[in-house]
Amino acid sequence: MRNITGQKGRGFDLAAALETVAEQPSVNLTLAELVSAYSAARCDGADTRLRKWVAAFGTISAWELTPDKLQVAAQAMREHGYTPSAVNRDLSALGSAYRWAREKRFAPRGFRSPTLDVPRYEEAIRRVEVPSERIERLRAISLAYPDRRFGVFVSLLIDTGARKSELLDRYGREFNVDRCEVLAPTTKTDKPRVLFFTSATADLMRRVMPNMRAEALVFEGRVPGQPISFRKAWATCTVAAGLPDLHMHDVRHVAAASLLRAGVTLPVAAQVLGHDPAVLARRYGHLETTALRRAQEQAWNGRA
Incomplete structure (x- = not known):
């Protein structure tokens, strides 16, 4: 038997290790x-x-x-x-x-x-402008939904600007409530990233789900090992908040606009959101320009 043990970089036989990896045949699926x-x-x-x-x-x-x-x-x-x-x-x-x-x-x-x-079609850029008070109303309404986890989910969406799958696919071990962080090891862009949420959302998580299990999905549905979709809860609460046409993904657009209005540059906002900087620039470049103008004007006023 060939030796494949040893410290990384020394004494490791990659060819032998490859032989130990079981070849998994493809599944003939329609x-x-x-x-x-x-x-x-x-x-x-x-x-x-x-x-x-x-x-x-x-x-x-x-x-x-x-x-x-x-x-x-x-x-x-x-x-x-x-x-x-x-x-x-x-x-x-x-x-x-x-x-x-x-x-x-x-x-x-x-x-x-x-x-x-398959080439994609050029499409009109969707910009979502929702007043912050409406978003906070949605957050408040979601907290009263019978499944209290939905309130946590909505708060995380608003705080992080994450894609819904980046939250629904997460296990307890990927949340660090004390540091207000979520590790998303797999994302749409195939790049791991850290999502940040507020201390208020951390306190909410401690109240609503005090016994998160490390190896279980945080938002597990009725089928063990599968996440809940929250489609019904979302439809109910967005109507109550006066936002019947708001999609879950639209919260990402709201988060992007908020970051840029706060003066965050496009490259940094793109990293926070795990977004393509070019797409973000097409949608919200005008907001970055506004923030840059404000920064320049503040500099002028400081010299006066």
Whole structure:
């Protein structure tokens, strides 16, 4: 037997170690089976969003679906009245399912998601302007929801500007309530980052969930090991707050605008949010310009 032990960098036989890693065969899934499995694991509503795609391609092997077929389908959607953003969101949801399959090693070795080679449509930039008092009203209303964890979730969304999956997929061990931090080791950008929340939210967590288990999802749903979606709770509370059209993801836009209005630069705001700086600049570059002008004017006044 070949020795593979030893300190890192010394006495380690990588070739021997590779032989000990079990080769996991790919799983022969149809697209319908892939979407169903992914939706059950992530509870993010992908099965509903991708229903039309499953109807069109559901019986085809998920690993044999080509970019050309997806591009033609996307074009058909556009020609039948779907907006560019709706088509892009569908393709992104499908791409998330493929990325999940690769993470779980269900896909064949070397498999490349066909969605990566489908060009996205140019779409109107969505800017969300919500007064801070409305957002705080939403926070207050969510705290009275029967499932008290929803109030924690909304407070975390508002504080961190995180994507909903970056919070719903977190385990107790990834929260440091004393430091007001959440470690998100896997994100949409495939880069780990730390999310920061307020001491008030930390106090709320201690009251609502004093016995968080390290190896359990913080926002576990009825199915063990699966996160809750909070879709019903969100719909109820946003209507009560007078924000019926506000999406969970819109809270990220609100957080971005708040950071830039506070004088945070675009590169720093992008790091805080785990966002593409170029996209952030297109959406909110005008706010950074306003903050820079204010800083310059303060400097002028200081010289006077």
